[in-house]
Each structure stands twice: as C-alpha cells, then as structure tokens.
Amino acid sequence: MADAATAVAATEMTVEMIKASQIGMKALGAGLAVGLTGIATGIAEMAVGSAAVGATAENKDVFGLVLLLTVIPETIVIFGLVVSLLLLF
C-alpha cells in the first residue's frame, strides 16, 4: 500500500521539483559543514585559549606566539567553509 503511494508521489514530481530539492539539500549540507566545524573550532579554541591566557598572564612575551596557536583551530572552520562554498557554487 505504502509502496504504491510512493510510486504515485514519484510519478507526480516534476523535474523542477527535483532540482529545487537538490538545491535545498546542498544548502543544508553547506550549512551543516560550516555549523559543525564552527562548533568543533569553538571547543578546540576553548582549551587552547585558556592555556594561552594562562601563559600570557605569567609571561607577556609569549603573547604573539599564543595568539598564533589560538587561531590554529580556525583552520577547521575554514575547511568547513571551503566545503560549503564548493557545494553551493
């Protein structure tokens, strides 16, 4: 019964509808790629940032170095952004 209903629905879908659905799925994938990598970057930067602030509090000379280390997890979200751009364009 269910199979028959699906078959009927599939036959009723137009090419435009399928294309629109694909664009929607792409947008969803792109959103997930940026969103999830953003969360991962945040978690990674939490640890690196805490250590960086701790180290800078004791020795101000290391500020430049720890700043660089703190932004290294940003690469994760940049990968996510690249993937999402590839998906979209």
Place this chain on the structure above:
Amino acid sequence: MAEVKGGPDPYIYVCTRMRVRKSKLIPREEYLRMLNMGLSEITRFVEETQYKKEIDELATAFHGIDLIENALSWNLAKEYQNIQKITPGTLKELTRAYLRRWDIQNILTVIRGKLHGERPGKIKEVLIPAGELNKAFLDRLIEEPTPERIIESLKGKAEYPLLSKLFEGGVREDLLPKAENELYKEFYADLIAMARSGIKGGRQFLDYLTLDIDITNIRNMFRFRADQSSEAFMDVAIQGGSISPQVMQRILQIRDLNEFIDALVPLVRARPLRELLETLREEKSIREIEIDLIKVQLAEMETMSKLQPFSIHPILAYLEMKKYEIFNLRALARGKESNLPPDRIRGYLVI
C-alpha cells in the same frame, strides 16, 4: 582530566600558569654556580630572579642572611596565597587543605617561641603565613602573653580541638613532639577523608597523598633505624599510605639493612621509590637518604602532573618544587654564612 562543572577551561588556565611558573624556578646549573659565590653575590643573584620585589621591600629593615631568609619566606607565603586566589572550584578547596600543613608549622613555631621566651619580632621572622591562618591572625597569636592563651585564640580553627585536649593540663615542652605528631596525623586523616568524600579531583589528590605518606613514613623508618629504636614508631607513623603502620613497625625490627630493604621493597607501590630503596642497600647518612627521597617524590609528582595535566597534580608539583627552591636557597645562604665548603652545602640541596 578531572571532571569539572562548567567546562575544563579554568583548570587548563591555572594548570598552564603553574607550568609556566615551574619553568621559572632556578635550574640545577644555577645552584651549582651559586655554590661558588659569596653571600652578597647570592643575594644579588636572587634579587635578579623572582625575589626582587621582596628583597627591595625588606632591604631597608634587614641585611645579609636575615634579608635573604625573610625575603624567601615572604615570597613563599605570597606565592602560596596568590595560588589559592587563582585556583578554581574544587582545586581551591584541595589546595587550601594541602596548605593547612603551614598552619600546623606556624602554630607550633609560635608555641615553641613563647615557651622559650623569644621576643615576638624573632618569632615573626620564622613564620610563613602560607596557609589558612593569615599574617594578621598570626601577628595576634604572637602577641598573646602565654602559650595557653595562644591555644585559646585558635578556637574555631581546625587545630583547636586536638590542641586543647592535648594541652589540657597546661602547655609543656615535652608534650610538643606528641602534639606535632598528632596534628600531622589528623591533618593527613582529614585530607584522606576529603579526597574520599567524592569531591571532584579527589582520586588524583588521593594518589598524591598516598605518595606523600609513603615517603614520610619511609623517611621516618630510616630515621628510627639510625636511632636504633623502634618503640615510638607508631606515634609518628601516618595511616593512609600503601603500607600499614603495623607492617612498618614489624619491618623496623629487622636490623640487617639488606633484609630490611628486601622486606620493604615489595610493599611499595611507586616504581621509582622501589628503585631508590634498592640503591639504599649501601650505608648512607640519614641526610642523604632524606634528600634522595625528596628527589624521588618530586620526580614522581612531575610524572603524575604529566599523566593528569589538568588536575590538582600540576599545582601540587609546583607548590612542592617552590618549597624546595626556598629550602635550597636558604641552605645555600646559611651554608655560605657559616663558611661551609661548597661540597658540604651541595649535600643539603635538592637538585
């Protein structure tokens, strides 16, 4: 990593700070250089390190050895107070509990000073207000006219019930060693109870306590062996280590050193400690044994702090290393003041 409510970032922050501070401690090579310096050169060298502020502050009031000693004590107290301020959550509670040992030391110093009729200024010089009892409270204690009044002033503090019971019939010099033993036993019992109460990070703290108690008990065993007596060992033995006091008392009856080590080694949990005990088969002075035990304890604490990088271990490792840096500098300064040869002074250094 210890479980933390609200994320581990405060732990990471404070443990990193401790690690940076540890890297600023005076390295072994500098101690070796200082062995060949005079007292004024040592003072100048110390002034160039983290002790500058204290030496500058106290330079008008003290000179020579007194200046170094006071600056070191003052720096240690300030450092410990500062660490208590920056540690978060349960780490603060554990650090405070650990630092209570300085309260015991300070209280006993004040009572001893009063019994010997020392003037308040002299007693104040040797106190290190690194624990819960701050400088103002200790100043009030010093101003008390009698030891009995000192104990009364401690009402409400953790040490009061035991001291008031022990000194019920008045404070006497001969009761002080017993009071000291009992206070430290109670201190360790309280710490163990706290570590086992389910507090976050308690398991790691218990690991440290076991090591500390083992080292203390083994050191006391060697001391008792050197004194050729074993009657009072149970008075000083601390419960909670990996060897029970009863077993240690039994092992202490063995007079032959090799057999003594053979009996002791299988009971010790920490591998570096077992290895050290194996090297103690040849006769060494009690001072050498004590220094070796301290070195093993510090090395083991360093290992623990690497295995548990965001726990109480990095903090405790730093606190202990800082304490021994102060001891080393004091030994160096005292040794130079007494014109001891460098080799002799080196024997007192934990490097």
